[in-house]
Structures are given as structure tokens and as C-alpha cells.
Amino acid sequence: MQLNVEQRKLVQNKPGGHSLIKGVAGSGKTTVAVNRIPFLLENYCLDKDDRVLMVTYNKSLLNYIKYVYDKVQKDREYETISLFEIDNSKLDIKNIDALMYVYFREYCKENNLKLQIENKRAALNNIMLKAIVEVKKYFDDVKILEQGNLNFIFEEIAWIKACKYLYEEEYQNVDRLGRMANQFGDGPQKLQKNSRTRSAIFKVLQVYNHYMKEENKVDFYDMSLMALEQVKKRPLKKYTHIISDESQDLTRVQLEFIYSLCNNKDYSSVLFVADTAQSIYPQSWLVKGRSFTSVGFDIKGRSTSLAKNYRTTTQIAEAAYSLLEKDSNITEDENFVKPSLLDKQGLYPIFRMFDSKNKEANYVTGLICQLSKNYNYGDIAIIARTNEQIREFSTYLESSKLPYKLMTTQDGYEFGDDKVKILTMHAIKGLEFKVVIIIGLNSKAIPLKNMSVEDVDFFESRERKLLYVGMTRATERLYMTCDGNPSKFIADINSRFLKYDENTLIRNFYNLPIEQYVFKDKLKDLYSAEEKVRQWVIHELKETYKYPENLIDLEYQVNSFSKIGFVDIAVSIFNKNNRLPYIFIEIKRKGAGLTNCLEQLKSYMSTSATCMYGIATDGVDIIMINKDLEVIDDIPVFNPSMLPSSLEEYFYTDLKTNMKHNFMRDYSNKKEIILENERIVEPSELRALSVFNGIAAGDPILMNSLEEEEFFFPRQWLSSPSDKYYMVKVKGDSMINAGINDRDMVVIKQQNTANNYDIVAVDLDGNTTLKRFVRMGSTILLIPENPAYEPIPVNEGQLNILGVAVGVLSSN
Numbered sequence: 001m002q003l004n005v006e007q008r009k010l011v012q013n014k015p016g017g018h019s020l021i022k023g024v025a026g027s028g029k030t031t032v033a034v035n036r037i038p039f040l041l042e043n044y045c046l047d048k049d050d051r052v053l054m055v056t057y058n059k060s061l062l063n064y065i066k067y068v069y070d071k072v073q074k075d076r077e078y079e080t081i082s083l084f085e086i087d088n089s090k091l092d093i094k095n096i097d098a099l100m101y102v103y104f105r106e107y108c109k110e111n112n113l114k115l116q117i118e119n120k121r122a123a124l125n126n127i128m129l130k131a132i133v134e135v136k137k138y139f140d141d142v143k144i145l146e147q148g149n150l151n152f153i154f155e156e157i158a159w160i161k162a163c164k165y166l167y168e169e170e171y172q173n174v175d176r177l178g179r180m181a182n183q184f185g186d187g188p189q190k191l192q193k194n195s196r197t198r199s200a201i202f203k204v205l206q207v208y209n210h211y212m213k214e215e216n217k218v219d220f221y222d223m224s225l226m227a228l229e230q231v232k233k234r235p236l237k238k239y240t241h242i243i244s245d246e247s248q249d250l251t252r253v254q255l256e257f258i259y260s261l262c263n264n265k266d267y268s269s270v271l272f273v274a275d276t277a278q279s280i281y282p283q284s285w286l287v288k289g290r291s292f293t294s295v296g297f298d299i300k301g302r303s304t305s306l307a308k309n310y311r312t313t314t315q316i317a318e319a320a321y322s323l324l325e326k327d328s329n330i331t332e333d334e335n336f337v338k339p340s341l342l343d344k345q346g347l348y349p350i351f352r353m354f355d356s357k358n359k360e361a362n363y364v365t366g367l368i369c370q371l372s373k374n375y376n377y378g379d380i381a382i383i384a385r386t387n388e389q390i391r392e393f394s395t396y397l398e399s400s401k402l403p404y405k406l407m408t409t410q411d412g413y414e415f416g417d418d419k420v421k422i423l424t425m426h427a428i429k430g431l432e433f434k435v436v437i438i439i440g441l442n443s444k445a446i447p448l449k450n451m452s453v454e455d456v457d458f459f460e461s462r463e464r465k466l467l468y469v470g471m472t473r474a475t476e477r478l479y480m481t482c483d484g485n486p487s488k489f490i491a492d493i494n495s496r497f498l499k500y501d502e503n504t505l506i507r508n509f510y511n512l513p514i515e516q517y518v519f520k521d522k523l524k525d526l527y528s529a530e531e532k533v534r535q536w537v538i539h540e541l542k543e544t545y546k547y548p549e550n551l552i553d554l555e556y557q558v559n560s561f562s563k564i565g566f567v568d569i570a571v572s573i574f575n576k577n578n579r580l581p582y583i584f585i586e587i588k589r590k591g592a593g594l595t596n597c598l599e600q601l602k603s604y605m606s607t608s609a610t611c612m613y614g615i616a617t618d619g620v621d622i623i624m625i626n627k628d629l630e631v632i633d634d635i636p637v638f639n640p641s642m643l644p645s646s647l648e649e650y651f652y653t654d655l656k657t658n659m660k661h662n663f664m665r666d667y668s669n670k671k672e673i674i675l676e677n678e679r680i681v682e683p684s685e686l687r688a689l690s691v692f693n694g695i696a697a698g699d700p701i702l703m704n705s706l707e708e709e710e711f712f713f714p715r716q717w718l719s720s721p722s723d724k725y726y727m728v729k730v731k732g733d734s735m736i737n738a739g740i741n742d743r744d745m746v747v748i749k750q751q752n753t754a755n756n757y758d759i760v761a762v763d764l765d766g767n768t769t770l771k772r773f774v775r776m777g778s779t780i781l782l783i784p785e786n787p788a789y790e791p792i793p794v795n796e797g798q799l800n801i802l803g804v805a806v807g808v809l810s811s812n
Helices: 005-011 029-043 059-079 096-110 121-136 147-162 168-173 196-214 220-233 252-260 314-325 357-371 387-399 456-471 488-492 529-543 595-605
Strands: 017-023 052-056 091-095 241-244 269-274 303-306 350-354 380-384 404-406 420-424 433-438 474-483 552-560 563-575 578-587 613-617 622-626 647-654 660-666 669-675 686-696 707-714 725-731 745-749 759-764 767-776 779-783 792-795 799-811
Touching: 005 029, 005 303, 017 029, 029 052, 029 059, 029 241, 029 269, 052 059, 052 096, 059 091, 091 096, 096 220, 096 252, 121 147, 121 196, 147 196, 147 220, 147 252, 168 196, 220 252, 314 456, 314 474, 314 488, 350 357, 357 380, 357 387, 357 433, 357 474, 380 387, 387 404, 387 420, 433 456, 456 474, 456 488, 529 552, 529 563, 529 578, 529 613, 563 595, 578 595, 595 613, 595 622, 660 707, 669 707, 686 745, 707 725, 725 767, 725 799, 745 759, 767 799
Parallel strands: 017 269, 017 303, 052 091, 052 241, 241 269, 350 474, 380 420, 380 433, 404 420, 433 474, 578 613, 686 725, 686 767
Antiparallel strands: 552 563, 563 578, 613 622, 647 660, 647 799, 660 669, 686 707, 725 745, 745 799, 759 767, 759 799, 767 779, 779 792
16 A cells, blocks of 8 residues: 655654644545554554554444555565564554443443433434423423424434533533534524523423433433543543544544543644545534634644545546535635645546436446446445435345445445445445445435524535535546436536536536527527527537537528428538538427437438437437437537638649649648648749639630639649649540549640640630640541540641640649
């Protein structure tokens, strides 16, 4: 496991006091933390009572840390020779909850209590409801004390305990930082400070605790408080060095618990590893200005940032960071680290919308089957916002016979089993997979709707971070789906980084502001739902496929089976400077379906001989077809050859040697001649030949004696460069069998004599013609190279030879 210079320096820093490593997702924070363990054991755990604790927030990350540490150990065996053997008996790698549970059991033992942790929500709700009913007798004017607000009150009390507000006075005066209501939509919008409502809630807490005690039960938060009380009084172990991963998620109680485990020596250390952009729990203490100092840790001047994302591809990292950029609550946090992107190129994230769960599931299961050709099932994770979503989706995997493991936040992640993992965004935190598929990104799923929150912006920031966490778990490929209206967060991801499909360049539908609409003067209804889709397609044609706006037409007229039709969008290209329709696009309003749309497109395409491609889209689905009406992955990107070109292509044939030369001439700069090998002929190597209009390759015609233009011609193709040459434009087809066609230009060597069978330019009584010269005694035959024409017999005195044809110049 290779460390870079920055990471190695952090690993080998001399310990002493408290410090913080802030790092973006994928920056190697955890890798640094784990690699620091053997460094500390080897160099700063020489006393008998010296110990190292690596503590993490959730169980799913615990096994990952152990896995990484095993790899570090093996790598060290090959890379280093140490004077001291590492004593792993001095190391504990623990989940914070499991560690606190040990002290909870000690607390019960010491106080002769037989308490059990009740973690079934139904049982806890029954006791809470009983407490609410009791308190209502004394606070009948407090509206919140209703059964409909049960979940709100439950979550509020959990927050009070996690923040260690043990007295009503504390709770009455505190800002409810990080607090949110529950997902069921009950509870008030505000709980005023020093209010009777807060008094009632705190009284419910006390009565609830009393009823729990009567049943010899505690909840998770009381267990934590008891563990903290016990560790302060009688710690079982003290640790010289503590490393805390995912520290941004810790509650106040958990942070104070860690502080109580410190064995203070001159070389003792506590290292916190955190990323505020991944702070996703409402009970987290380190939010909105709360610092480590508030719980006894002094990290002033000992904070380091890791900004480079080594985990994900550049494309995934850009998409994920663009999501955070839209939220100043996140980016303006003093502990926020702006990611620094590495050039790790890969595929763009894919986002797909579906109108039903079945269609979404069919896409995902089909995708997994396709991915399994290049990835192990164990490389793939499916994640969603809620436990309900992942449980429901697991039934689709079951029916598809795909190997999978449904994981909850209580599960430990097992390495080595070749199964697709399906888990929540919370549970995947700290893990990584080559492929991540995020399902159910609906408008009501994230951010959770019907939430009564005291600070809406703060709540949405945490939900935004949750999606960011999910996105940055993917190292190679990221797919996102929804079955209905997409989450508002999807629109906040820069559209440049989201694609519809891996094999197509087009990006997913996005709304353009009306001020960015084009062709406004041609639009019948500027505000229609269909126009939104059309403007998105036009924008993609211009921005992604690079087609110039002047090649795009709206309402392009076609004749379809004796009826006139109008294509929503037509893209044209130029061929031999003729403008021809190339792509037809039919549009429907978003989510309207493509059945009729696709049939209409095919009908229009069948009327055009030059239309090569078609697109049908409703902003949700996109179907692309070729001229044979077969479904394809993508349409061509624009290239300059599709425009009317200033480059003219020519073919020159030497009539004596039959040598052929291809070259191009820039019409805007006629002295620029480009040969087949792309060499531009130097001006000194060119000769200007006068071009005259009109020599007959048919019946003799009057040739214009005025020079029409100059043609700059490579000298090397002229047999006698010092002789005089000129060019004439051919009219007619009498010389086609000699390779001289109508509109060709013939290079003439100026002379007044000719040999038999030369092709000559002659003047017959003021008219000119181009024919083959054959002398038969005193008669000269001017013979055409086309059997449709008769030879022209003349006496020698009747003609004036203007020159002999030495070559033919044809244009493409």
C-alpha cells in the first residue's frame, strides 16, 4: 500500500497533543490513520502501559480498517527491517458503540443493575407514548403532546441525550444545532427557547426514563451516558495514543468518552480524522461552529488538510463536488476542504429516470448482468437513502437470481464474498466499491420530504452531504436512478458531468432558462413543456456535439405520403457545398413516452434520401436510430467537413504519362496548394497559369480570350517548366473517353504544331474546340473521344493550333 510524500509525512509525525487531519473523500485519510498505528507501536509505545486505540464510528467501517491494517502489516514485513517487533497486543481497533457497551456493562455490574438495551423501535414508542400521555395531564395547553407527534418527540429526546443536556435549564437555552425532525412529518417548525413547550418535552424525557427504568431497560443514548459516567470514574484501559476515524459523526457524549480514555504523557497523542462534507448525522456535535475545544481537545495549530482525491475518477469527483458547490453552508465551513482533482480519467456518471419502480429495477438488474462481464459481483454496491428502499429493492435482486447481501448499519462488512452489496447511504460511509449504483433518487426520498425542521437549510445541507458520500464511494463507475420526479439535488450536479448512457455523449435532460432559448422568433409557444425538451436538445447539439447553430432548423418541412409534415429539429450538413438534411429529431413533452414519437420520426426519415440519423426523446428516454431505422448508441459529432469548405479537392492527370496527383486548393488563398502527403507547396514551386473560359469538347464554340483567373500550379508537374502554359475550362462531353469531362480544366502547352494523336486546342474560324489531332495526307481529322460525335475534317489552312493538351484537372 503505497503512500505519497504528504501522507508518509503525516504517518511519521512526532506524536504529542491533539491533532486533526481534514480530508476530502478519497484523500487517504483512513489509510494515513491506519499506517500510523505501526509507527506509534514501534516508536512510541515502549513503556509497559503504553497502548494504541483506533476507534471508528460505524461497524461497517470497522472490518475495513482491520482489513487495511492486515495489509499494512504484510507490506511492512517485506519493506522494512525493524529493531523492535511490533506488539499488536498493545493495539485495540474498536467501534465506538462496542467500546462504550463494555463500560455500560461495567456500570451495571458496579451499581448492581440488570439493565437491557432496548433497540426495538416499536417497544420504545410504546413507552414514549405512555410518557406523553402522563405529561399531558400537567401540560394540557402544549399542543405538541399528541400521539401524532410521537416520532418528533422521540427524535428530540434522542438529540437532547446525545448532546448531554442533563438539566432542563441547559436545554431551554440551547440552539438546536444539527437538530432535525423525523421523516414522518410530525412536530412543530420551531421550538422557542425558554418555552413551556420545551419544559413539556424535557418532562416527557424524565417520565420516559422512569418508565424505562421500571422495566430495567435503557435506550442507546442512556447506555452511552452511563458508559461515559463509568469511564470517567474507573477506566479499564488508558491509551497513550488514540486515533479516531470519521470524527465528524461523533456525538458530544462519544467525544467526551474518548477524552476520558487518554493516558496523558509527554508523547501522548489524539488524532482525529474528519471530513465535514461527510457529516450526515443529526446528533453530530461538531456542527455549525462547535469545536473540539468545547469537549476538552486543543488542536489549534495542529490541523492538516488532505485535498487530493485518490479514490474516484476525475469525472465522478467533479460531479460530486459540483453538488457541494451549490451549498454555502458546506463550502464556507471553516473545516471544509475543497477537493483538488487528480487526472484519473474514467467514465462520466450516468443518471437515468424511470416512471416506475419496475422499470428502474429492470434497468439496474440488467446493468448488473452487463457489469458482471468485467467486474465481480462483490465489486458492486447498490445504495439508497432509506432502509425501506433497500429492503424493497432486494426483492428485485432475489427474483433476478442475482447474488446479493442486504446490509444494515449494524452489519459488519465482510470482504471476499462475491455478492452485490445493497445498503443505505449511511451504511456505505467509509467504504468503497468499484461500481456504485444509487437508486431511488426521487424528489420525496432525498432530501426527505414532509420534514419539520428548525433549520431547513441546515437539514438540506446534511442530506446533500449524504448523497455526496454515496457518490464518492465509487472508484470507477457511478450510476444513479430514480422512479419518478428526480431529487432537487440532481439539478444541482453540473450537467456537464452527467450522461444518459455510457455509449452516448448526450447529457441528461436539464431545464434551460428562457433567456438562453434560441430561435425565439420561430417558436409558437415559448413556455410549453415540449419546448423545454426541444431547447435542451438544441443546447446539447451545440454544446456537446458541437453543431453550429446555423446548421440547425426548427419545423423542417417534409412531404410524407402526399402530406406535409414538420420535423421538430433538423440538422443539416454540406456535401459538395449543397445543404442536405442529416439528422431528424422528434420531441415530446417530458415523460410523455416515445411510441408515437418514434413512429413519426421513422416516417419523416423515410422521405429523405440524405437523412442518416434520427433521435426521438421525451427528456426521459432517448432513442437514436440510423438510416436503416436500427437503434444505435449515438450520432456523429460535428466535424468541419460538414460545412461548406474553402478547400477544393482536385485530381490532375498527366496525359502523356498517365500519372495522377491528388491535391487541394484553399479557395480563400489560392496560392495554398496542399499535396496528398499534406505538404503545402512552397510559393516558389508554383507557377501561375491563366485560365480561359470555354473550349468546346463538342461542337466548336467561341472561346473568351479574356483571362478569367489564375491557377497556381506545381511546376514539377509540367514537363517543360520554361515553356508557356495556360488552362481552359471544358464545355461538353466529346472527349470523355480520353478522361476529359464537362467542366474539367485542361492544361495546354502553347505551341502551333502537333503530332499525330495529340489532343489539341484549335481555332476554327474564331471558334475553339478540343479534339484528337490526326493528319491524313492534306486532310486533318479532329476526332472526338465519344462515339456520339462525328470527326471534323478540315484542311490544314482552316485551323490554327493553339496548343497541345498535356494534362486534365478535375474537381471533386
